[in-house]
Amino acid sequence: MIDYQMLSTEQAQQEMGALTAVLQACVADGASVGFVDAADVAVMTRFWQQRVASLTSGESELLVARQHKRIVATVILSRSAMPNGRHRADVSKLLVHPQARRQGIARELMQRAEQLARGQGKTLLVLDTRSGDVASDLYRSLGWQVAGSIPCYAESTAGVLDATTYMYKVLA
16 A cells, blocks of 8 residues: 655654665666765765755645655655746656556656645646656656757766756646
């Protein structure tokens, strides 16, 4: 059974180790999520500490999935910081632990992030993903559109410069 929840600042602080473990496992599996070395736990922990700060300020929301009470997946919904972007939000760090994949968790987290955004009055969501990743197929199946791609955008865990694809979804 999978349980989904939005973490408060306090809950996220208490789960720092679990959040870092999911990120570390995804990077070790080759995910292109901004990190190139799965052994660099300090950098990943700092990342989550910064995200917790954005929860505190109200800039972001963190949704997680738990399996057997353990966090196995995450997604972050971040509001635009600029006044002319109040209608949009960014989706990032859709992470599913390699041992928890192929169970519909990523799809459910994305749908919950969209519901949350709608509830906040957002009408546009944006994200980026490594070009050609399996995640692109998931996003397309959920109604996301490709805005374009940029070559040589991010270094992979293998040291290769990969293209990224920017996608968007207009919320009804």
